[in-house]
Amino acid sequence: MSAPVIMTVENGIAVIEINNPPVNALSQAVRSGLIECVREADADGAVDAIVIYGAGRTFIAGADIKEFGKPPQEPHLPPLISEMEAVSTPTVAALHGTALGGGLETALGSHYRIALASARFGLPEVKLGLLPGAGGTQRLPRVIPVAKAADMITSGAMIGAKEALDLGLIDEIAEGDDIRAAGIAFAQDLVKAGKGPRPTNARPCNPVTSDEMAAIRAKVTKAARGLMAPVSCITALEAAVSMPFEDGLKRERELFMELMQTDQRSAMIHVFFAERKVGKIAEIEGVAPRDISQVGVIGGGTMGSGIATSALLAGLEVILAERDDAAAARALETVGKNLSGAVKRGKLSQAKYDAIMADQFRTTLDYADFSNADLVIEAVFESMEVKQDVFGKLDAICKPGAILASNTSYLNINDIAAMTKRPQDVVGLHFFSPAHVMKLLEVVVADKTAPDVVASGFALGKRMGKIAVRSGVCDGFIGNRIMNAYAKAINGTVLAGASPYDVDRAMENFGLAMGLFSVADLAGLDIGWANRKRMAPNRDPRERYAEFADKICELGRYGRKTGRGFYVYEEGKRGGTPDPEVLEVIAQERAAKGIQPTEMSDQDIIDRYMAAMINEAARIVGEGIAQRPLDVDITLLNGYGFPRWRGGPMQYADTVGLEKVLNDIKTYQKEDDYFWQPAPLLEQLVAEGKTFSSLNG
Numbered sequence: 001m002s003a004p005v006i007m008t009v010e011n012g013i014a015v016i017e018i019n020n021p022p023v024n025a026l027s028q029a030v031r032s033g034l035i036e037c038v039r040e041a042d043a044d045g046a047v048d049a050i051v052i053y054g055a056g057r058t059f060i061a062g063a064d065i066k067e068f069g070k071p072p073q074e075p076h077l078p079p080l081i082s083e084m085e086a087v088s089t090p091t092v093a094a095l096h097g098t099a100l101g102g103g104l105e106t107a108l109g110s111h112y113r114i115a116l117a118s119a120r121f122g123l124p125e126v127k128l129g130l131l132p133g134a135g136g137t138q139r140l141p142r143v144i145p146v147a148k149a150a151d152m153i154t155s156g157a158m159i160g161a162k163e164a165l166d167l168g169l170i171d172e173i174a175e176g177d178d179i180r181a182a183g184i185a186f187a188q189d190l191v192k193a194g195k196g197p198r199p200t201n202a203r204p205c206n207p208v209t210s211d212e213m214a215a216i217r218a219k220v221t222k223a224a225r226g227l228m229a230p231v232s233c234i235t236a237l238e239a240a241v242s243m244p245f246e247d248g249l250k251r252e253r254e255l256f257m258e259l260m261q262t263d264q265r266s267a268m269i270h271v272f273f274a275e276r277k278v279g280k281i282a283e284i285e286g287v288a289p290r291d292i293s294q295v296g297v298i299g300g301g302t303m304g305s306g307i308a309t310s311a312l313l314a315g316l317e318v319i320l321a322e323r324d325d326a327a328a329a330r331a332l333e334t335v336g337k338n339l340s341g342a343v344k345r346g347k348l349s350q351a352k353y354d355a356i357m358a359d360q361f362r363t364t365l366d367y368a369d370f371s372n373a374d375l376v377i378e379a380v381f382e383s384m385e386v387k388q389d390v391f392g393k394l395d396a397i398c399k400p401g402a403i404l405a406s407n408t409s410y411l412n413i414n415d416i417a418a419m420t421k422r423p424q425d426v427v428g429l430h431f432f433s434p435a436h437v438m439k440l441l442e443v444v445v446a447d448k449t450a451p452d453v454v455a456s457g458f459a460l461g462k463r464m465g466k467i468a469v470r471s472g473v474c475d476g477f478i479g480n481r482i483m484n485a486y487a488k489a490i491n492g493t494v495l496a497g498a499s500p501y502d503v504d505r506a507m508e509n510f511g512l513a514m515g516l517f518s519v520a521d522l523a524g525l526d527i528g529w530a531n532r533k534r535m536a537p538n539r540d541p542r543e544r545y546a547e548f549a550d551k552i553c554e555l556g557r558y559g560r561k562t563g564r565g566f567y568v569y570e571e572g573k574r575g576g577t578p579d580p581e582v583l584e585v586i587a588q589e590r591a592a593k594g595i596q597p598t599e600m601s602d603q604d605i606i607d608r609y610m611a612a613m614i615n616e617a618a619r620i621v622g623e624g625i626a627q628r629p630l631d632v633d634i635t636l637l638n639g640y641g642f643p644r645w646r647g648g649p650m651q652y653a654d655t656v657g658l659e660k661v662l663n664d665i666k667t668y669q670k671e672d673d674y675f676w677q678p679a680p681l682l683e684q685l686v687a688e689g690k691t692f693s694s695l696n697g
């Protein structure tokens with residue numbers, strides 16, 4: 001293996017190349033190579049300036065995340081950067097690709113920075129439950145305004161080269177695309193101009209008033225909602241503002257090490273790797289996806305229009321089929337509205353919008369127009385008969401090799417595929433509403449789905465900017481099956497003593513944006529009610545069915561759209577208010593069933609909610625519906641609002657301990673022996689002393 005850091009000296013310029021593919025992360029070998037080269041160059045009397053750049057697609061993408069959680073190895077990054085900053089030879093960081101985290105901190109420790117126009121810069125440590133721990137919180141506010149530094153550090157968002165230049169983060173945008181040559185030319189100009197080192201730590205921190213700083217803290221703390229890293233970022237920035245550089249650096253290090261020990265950090269790093277692993281499945285390794293350029297969408301309701309929008313934004317040509325002219329016109333309008341939303345948010349130019357609406361998108365009343373489509377996604381009414389009819393028709397019309405996909409949320413894809421003579425081309429593509437916004441895509445693989453169709457589902461997800469997760473076939477697939485389980489547990493929790501308002505408060509404090517009952521009110525209670533009525537004949541008589549949600553619907557309370565659901569909604573007010581009428585309905589059911597309500601703390605509620613989620617997820621993994629626990633985590637995080645900093649239900653289970661979860665389930669079993677049956681996989685892992693993460697591969 002070649003050295004990850006090499007240096008050449010050309011005409012008085014020492015050029016240090018970092019070559020640690022894929023993203024030049026600052027592994028121990030890179031750190032030691034870098035500091036040795038800098039020392040050697042600084043000691044070399046023939047060297048007038050030093051240039052540091054990254055080989056391949058990018059400058060340095062940060063510390064090597066794989067080393068986190070292991071014993072730290074010298075040389076450590078903070079003293080390395082300080083030593084680099086102190087050299088007497090002017091140092092230039094020549095940046096391309098993404099200079100992130102420790103990479104940007106290395107650049108800030110260099111004396112000058114130039115970049116290609118395409119380069120981007122950021123301190124994304126906060127997204128890993130950390131703060132920039134190699135001087136980023138101390139040096140950045142010495143270079144750019146404090147408020148902007150706070151924004152970059154607490155959001156982790158990247159900025160482009162133009163903004164970086166305007167802010168003074170970089171000195172120059174280089175022309176062309178040869179960063180090495182640009183770095184050398186810049187260094188030669190420095191030497192010619194007689195410019196020496198310009199250490200960032202010698203600059204004062206940019207001015208900020210204590211009122212401004214207090215306002216920044218208040219805003220960040222409010223938005224953090226239980227997340228520690230953003231608040232610690234502000235504490236580190238306050239140190240930059242109020243302390244000498246060296247003291248601030250020490251404070252930053254302490255805060256970094258504190259965060260390093262937290263479950264939040266482990267959870268967020270788990271998510272980082274899980275999101276990259278979720279698409280790596282044996283079935284599609286080395287399998288080329290089919291070419292997709294024209295997509296048919298059937299159904300122009302909220303879901304179909306969202307799917308069409310997503311496909312259009314991904315650059316695909318879309319034909320949307322509706323039943324009649326009026327429905328087609330409504331679909332056209334909805335897609336147009338979705339796309340203008342993208343224009344408003346700056347995600348799409350007006351010119352691109354016009355081009356999409358003129359050339360990329362049309363509606364039809366005739367499935368015959370799908371004869372040339374590479375993929376057809378149906379998003380029609382959730383009924384097996386209706387879907388089977390659609391697939392029979394598609395089979396007759398679509399060209400050989402076209403992928404036929406169903407967006408069903410619950411139905412059996414095998415039964416749908418059976419209506420065609422090409423079950424190998426049939427797959428479930430389960431989008432989440434609103435489909436042009438939500439990140440999750442479940443790729444539901446039926447018994448006969450061909451591997452290149454699965455690969456195409458993943459490729460489509462990537463092209464649409466989504467995170468695709470593989471699911472096997474079962475009622476509700478990974479996500480909705482788990483949601484049904486925890487919804488039942490929550491209903492049981494309400495009968496046992498909690499109010500819907502207690503549940504929502506507990507869930508929101510746990511980190512969800514909204515509690516289950518607020519979400520239900522928003523979605524419309526009648527939808528779930530209709531579903532429950534449909535399922536009623538199949539209900540097992542042993543199930544302890546909670547009736548209060550049906551009773552509330554019987555009162556005409558369908559949620560927000562009727563002004564009353566679990567909450568009462570007043571015109572002009574954002575949230576709902578609790579309603580004694582709802583509590584009375586619940587109290588009556590408890591009385592009828594002879595249930596003595598007990599006091600429930602937020603933790604009691606969360607324990608039940610999580611136990612149900614984890615137990616069902618363990619079944620799903622045990623049955624092979626999800627191949628790995630990480631597939632469950634990614635599903636819940638991207639489709640169901642599970643807080644990212646808790647890492648997903650399986651990571652959460654590992655954190656609290658599987659034994660505790662199993663014990664909780666056994667306790668609840670005494671109350672309801674039908675629902676609370678421990679999943680065999682959970683029992684097995686507890687018996688073997690293993691974690692879910694041990695199954696992630």
Ligand code: 3HC
Nearest residue numbers: 023025061062063064065066100101102124132133134276
């Ligand atoms: N350390 C180790 N591996 C990393 C890494 C890092 N910092 N960044 C990316 N990788 C790995 C990925 O896991 C992936 O590995 P795989 O091929 O085995 O799955 C590979 O590099 C390519 O990454 P992506 O698939 O994400 O490639 P993209 O081109 O989509 O994105 C990127 C590239 C924008 C650099 C993205 O990988 C990214 O955001 N990386 C993380 C950056 C980051 O968080 N840096 C801060 C680290 S913490 C730090 O620096 C602490 C310091 O303050 C002390």
